[in-house]
Amino acid sequence: xxxxxxxxxxxxxxxxxxxxxxxxxxxxxxxxxxxxxxxxxxxxxxxxxxxxxxxxxxxxxxxxxxxxxxxxxxxxxxxxxxxxxxxxxxxxxxxxxxxxxxxxxxxxxxxxxxxxxxxxxxxxxxxxxxxxxxxxxxxxxxxxxxxxxxxxxxxxxxxxxxxxxxxxxxxxxxxxxxxxxxxxxxxxxxxxxxxxxxxxxxxxxxxxxxxxxxxxxxxxxxxxxxxxxxxxxxxxxxxxxxxxxxxxxxxxxxxxxxxxxxxxxxxxxxxxxxxxxxxxxxxxxxxxxxxxxxxxxxxxxxxxxxxxxxxxxxxxxxxxxxxxxxxxxxxxxxxxxxxxxxxxxxxxxxxxxxxxxxxxxxxxxxxxxxxxxxxxxxxxxxxxxxxxxxxxxxxxxxxxxxxxxxxxxxxxx
Numbered sequence: 001x002x003x004x005x006x007x008x009x010x011x012x013x014x015x016x017x018x019x020x021x022x023x024x025x026x027x028x029x030x031x032x033x034x035x036x037x038x039x040x041x042x043x044x045x046x047x048x049x050x051x052x053x054x055x056x057x058x059x060x061x062x063x064x065x066x067x068x069x070x071x072x073x074x075x076x077x078x079x080x081x082x083x084x085x086x087x088x089x090x091x092x093x094x095x096x097x098x099x100x101x102x103x104x105x106x107x108x109x110x111x112x113x114x115x116x117x118x119x120x121x122x123x124x125x126x127x128x129x130x131x132x133x134x135x136x137x138x139x140x141x142x143x144x145x146x147x148x149x150x151x152x153x154x155x156x157x158x159x160x161x162x163x164x165x166x167x168x169x170x171x172x173x174x175x176x177x178x179x180x181x182x183x184x185x186x187x188x189x190x191x192x193x194x195x196x197x198x199x200x201x202x203x204x205x206x207x208x209x210x211x212x213x214x215x216x217x218x219x220x221x222x223x224x225x226x227x228x229x230x231x232x233x234x235x236x237x238x239x240x241x242x243x244x245x246x247x248x249x250x251x252x253x254x255x256x257x258x259x260x261x262x263x264x265x266x267x268x269x270x271x272x273x274x275x276x277x278x279x280x281x282x283x284x285x286x287x288x289x290x291x292x293x294x295x296x297x298x299x300x301x302x303x304x305x306x307x308x309x310x311x312x313x314x315x316x317x318x319x320x321x322x323x324x325x326x327x328x329x330x331x332x333x334x335x336x337x338x339x340x341x342x343x344x345x346x347x348x349x350x351x352x353x354x355x356x357x358x359x360x361x362x363x364x365x366x367x368x369x370x371x372x373x374x375x376x377x378x379x380x381x382x383x384x385x386x387x388x389x390x391x392x393x394x395x396x397x398x399x400x401x402x403x404x405x406x407x408x409x410x411x412x413x
Contacts, residue, residue, distance in 0.1 A: 004039035008051050011036055015058055027069030037076075037193055044080050047093055056095040060102045074103070076194040078183050079238070082176060083201040086225050087208065101164055104175050107182050108161040118158035118181075173228040180234035187241045195242040199250040202235045206254075206261035232258055232270040240277055248285035 011033070018026060030036065043051045063074040085096045110116045123129060164175055183190075183198075207213045209224030236258055243251030255278060262270035 004042045005051065007035050007039040008043055008055065011039075012051075012054055012058060015061070023065060023070075024067060027067055027073065030070075030073055037191070040077065041080060041193070041197070044077060044084060044096075047084060047088060053095040056099040060099050063103055063106065072186055072189050075183055075186060076190050077197075078103075078179060079194065079198040079201040082179070083197075083204060086176075086205060087222055097167055100175065100179060101167070103182075104161075104179055105163055107178070108163070115160045117156050117160065119154050119156040122153040122155060173231050177228070177230045177234055180231065180238065184234060184237045184241075187238055192246055195245060195247045196250055198235070198238045199242050199247055199254040202239055202254040203250075203257040205235075206232075206257040210261075210264070212257065212260055227261065227265070229262075229265075229267040229269045232262060232267060233273055236270060236273050236277065243281070244286060252281070 015026075040055060043049050043055050046052070059074040059077065062070040065071065081096050081100060085093050085100065108115060158178065158181060161174075161178060164171055167175065187195075203216070204218070204222070205225050205227060207216065208222035213222070236255070239251050239254045239258070243255070255274060258270060259274040259278070261267075262274060
């Protein structure tokens with residue numbers, strides 16, 4: 001504890017000596033301080049610590065800056081700040097309350113001080129993206145001209161919020177839900193320690209004062225904490241991200257605890273979302289309990305692909321040849337046959353018509369002629385319209401005087 005106190009005191013004095021020009025690069029300095037974040041967690045978890053008030057003040061100064069990395073540094077402690085504030089019901093935590101209200105009042109206005117709406121645009125199908133190309137839609141009803149007539153739709157997911165000077169029973173969870181919404185919008189930038197903190201906060205808030213708390217490793221006496229459905233939905237969103245980013249065990253435990261509390265309170269929205277999340281989870285940790293799950297998106301190529309089901313002239317010919325049980329003469333092919341001379345009866349050419357095709361026939365024979373071995377080869381063009389002559393008998397090859405087999409190579413072009 002003395003070591004953590006010294007680290008925090010050094011950090012407080014270091015920040016006061018920074019100039020405006022040095023503040024822009026201070027985020028990189030904070031990332032290199034590996035012992036600072038655990039020390040700050042220990043201070044926040046101790047409401048009776050003398051350093052809690054200066055720490056909250058300095059975290060607010062960082063959040064007030066224009067540097068995104070400094071704002072994210074403060075925001076990573078939000079789950080732990082919420083847990084400390086809610087478990088004491090606002091008593092003896094005036095500095096934490098002031099920090100939460102300060103972050104809230106900064107987030108509800110833009111740079112000019114005007115109230116802002118949090119919204120997003122539904123992308124238009126007429127504009128290309130990494131998921132689709134307008135030319136590849138294929139449907140006549142969704143032509144590019146028709147899609148351009150539809151304006152972009154803006155969806156507002158958080159409306160105008162009034163300034164708050166203090167917490168009351170009526171506005172407490174309105175402020176806290178908005179703060180969790182801001183946290184979830186930047187949860188991808190949060191470190192592993194913040195992911196663990198949000199899982200720990202969710203579990204403790206949901207089971208404190210209930211029989212389920214007796215099954216936990218921590219048995220500190222805590223009163224039941226009042227929760228609202230919207231706040232639990234925001235907790236689920238944060239926990240879901242933590243599950244797939246290295247906190248598989250803690251995230252699953254937090255999810256079960258949230259569902260446990262939602263069942264007791266009969267909150268429909270957390271029950272619906274939590275059960276959907278639980279049903280979609282795999283049976284084991286993705287990429288290991290310490291790994292991260294990254295969604296892979298296949299980028300649509302700029303060149304349109306030809307579907308395997310596309311009907312072309314070649315596919316029609318292949319289908320016809322398949323039905324007629326014939327060779328596919330649309331491509332180059334070679335067929336090797338072994339024929340025993342004298343064992344084939346004459347055939348009627350008219351009774352063995354085959355579909356037209358051109359090729360070359362090469363016949364190779366190895367036999368004994370005149371007391372010695374003699375090999376010969378004959379090649380000639382062939383049109384596949386009738387039964388080949390070499391199958392009508394051996395009269396076409398007078399050189400073949402032994403019962404050696406003929407090796408026939410038929411090449412179709």
